[in-house]
Amino acid sequence: MxxxxxxxxxxxxxxxxxxxxxxxxxxxxxxxxxxxxxxxxxxxxxxxxxxxxxxxxxxxxxxxxxxxxxxxxxxxxxxxxxxxxxxxxxxxxxxxxxxxxxxxxxxxxxxxxxxxxxxxxxxxxxxxxxxxxxxxxxxxxxxxxxxxxxxxxxxxxxxxxxxxxxxxxSQKRISVLMRQKLQHQNGAFVIPIDGPIPVGFEIPGTIRYYSEEGEVVQTDHFPTAHHYTPxxxxxxxxxxxxxxxxxxxxxxxxxxxxxxxxxxxSVSEERCGRTRGTGxxxxxxxxxxxxxxxxxxxxxxxxxxxxxxxxVSPQTDKETTFKLNLFPDLKLDGGGTGSPGDESASGRETSERNRGNVLHLETNKKGTEDLNRIREDFTTADTEQHAADEEDLLDLLDQATA
Structure with missing residues (x-):
């Protein structure tokens, strides 16, 4: 398989x-x-x-x-x-x-x-x-x-x-999942234990007694610790x-x-971290x-x-090709750093970049503020400047609209 x-x-x-x-x-x-x-x-x-x-x-x-x-x-x-x-x-x-x-x-x-x-x-x-x-x-x-x-x-x-x-x-923390309480701080996922049961299964809590002929002669029910639905x-x-x-x-x-x-x-954080963790x-x-x-x-x-x-597609015309830098804080291929103007355009927020290995993605803001927050989703603890031969995301997308 x-x-x-x-x-x-x-x-x-x-x-x-x-x-x-x-x-x-x-x-x-x-x-x-x-x-x-x-x-x-x-x-x-x-x-x-x-x-x-x-x-x-x-x-x-x-x-x-x-x-x-x-x-x-x-x-x-x-x-x-x-x-x-x-x-x-x-x-x-x-x-x-x-x-x-x-x-x-x-x-x-x-x-x-x-x-x-x-x-x-x-x-x-x-x-x-x-x-x-x-x-x-x-x-x-x-x-x-x-x-x-x-x-x-x-x-x-x-x-x-x-x-x-x-x-x-793989045990990275994802901000989208963490905000919705679908992932714990230790990277473990929240596994639901209540709610609809899978198709083809019966709700737990029933005991059936069968006769020698295979017919149900008695049915008992007992309470379960969780709430299941059809x-x-x-x-x-x-x-x-x-x-x-x-x-x-x-x-x-x-x-x-x-x-x-x-x-x-869902499974408690302690149990989830101990028995259902991703690591x-x-x-x-x-x-x-x-x-x-x-x-x-x-x-x-x-x-x-x-x-x-x-x-791999045919070679694209170099005049129409541009680099999309999803992670402006990281050192890019080819070495070098970006200009101060690039850093200003990308909206440096150094106090927000040392947040461990959480990958963030913001989708509820508008305009530049939204884009800056999205850019922070892919930061690492090692903050490095742009490569000289690659512009930041804001400038690149501005060029794409030209």
Whole structure:
């Protein structure tokens, strides 16, 4: 089953990446035509026919570096360019978002519904008149249904566990989740214990007694420690339909259903930090780096390289290419620092930058204040200045509107 994980990883992580890049383009009020071009270029790269054919071939689960390489190829398929440092931080953010979705899925097979939510949301990011992009995404939905519809429950359990093992050591704190009380300060996720039960299950609290003929002769009920409600309806796996779950929707949009706080009670912070934390033992962490690079076999690496080549778009005209610096505080490729004017434009707030390894993303402010807060989401404890050959996010997006 580990050879069937790549489509799920690529679509879900790619969807989270597109959410963030789209949000940043709109935060600076970039001209609609420019934003549409960037999004369409990336969507066409993700869902082109040759890429899908290679993506759905059985192959070993890639390493984290291999996945990041594929996603970077998508991001660079448009006129934008991200530094390696920016891509590292962006990958941390999207991997934690997907890890949360994996952990709170009611059933392992619901990860397909989460993936379809990502594909549906990606359609909304491209212009309505881009029918070609919509058709490509519909093709991906059909392939996804065909690829996973015949798997058993046990196979889905294996798929889910395999993907979780890939992110086992990822324990970054995400401000979007923390504000909604979906993540603790120690990086552990809040796992709901009340609310609707999964489809196909009964509410706990019933004891049935059977006769020798297999008929129910008596039924008793007992109180449970938690409040459970009947299951919701089964989500649709079709190209279009009601997925039921909100997992996988764009949580960076204001008032998005995917960003609403949970109403269920959850595991206590002490228990969550002890038994449901995202990190492992110190011994596990010491050996993780040694074993991670061995996950993909030689054949898998060859196939991943081929897929990466398919994702790389033709050379873009250098006159229309610009670098998108998502993390102005970090030293960029090529060395050097930005000018004082660049620092002023980006709104330095040094007192706010030494806040540990929390990745922040603000979406409720307007204009420059909103963009400055978003920029702080990707800060690190090591505050460094801009590279001389790369402008900050405000200036770059101003150029994109020209």
């Amino acid at each position: 580990s050879q069937r994980t790549l489509p799920l990883l690529f679509f879900n992580l790619g969807g989270e990446m597109l959410y963030i890049l789209h949000q940043r383009l709109h935060a600076q009020n970039v001209v609609t035509g420019k934003t549409a071009r960037v999004m369409q270029d990336m969507v066409k790269t993700m869902f082109r026919e040759q890429s899908l054919e290679e993506l759905f071939k059985p192959q070993p689960i890639p390493s984290r570096k291999g996945l990041q390489m594929l996603l970077q190829g998508v991001a660079h398929s448009s006129i934008m360019r991200l530094s390696n440092t920016a891509m590292d931080k962006l990958y941390d953010l999207i991997s934690m978002a997907f890890k949360y979705q994996l952990m709170v899925c009611p059933r392992p097979e619901d990860i397909v519904l989460v993936t379809l939510n990502h594909l549906d949301s990606i359609k909304s990011l491209v212009a309505d008149d881009s029918q070609h992009c919509h058709d490509m995404i519909h093709t991906a939905c059909r392939k996804l249904n065909e690829h996973y519809s015949l798997l058993s429950k046990a196979e889905f359990v294996t798929l889910r566990n395999t993907m979780l093992s890939l992110f086992q050591d 299951p919701c309806k089964q989500g649709s796996w079709e190209t279009t339909g009601d997925r039921v779950t909100t997992l996988g929707l764009n949580i960076y949009e204001k008032d998005s259903p995917g960003a609403r706080p949970r109403q269920q009670r 492992g033992s110190s011994r596990m962490k010491e050996t993780r780096e040694d074993t991670q690079e061995d996950v993909s076999t030689a054949v898998g690496n060859v196939e991943l390289t081929l897929l990466h080549r398919l994702l």
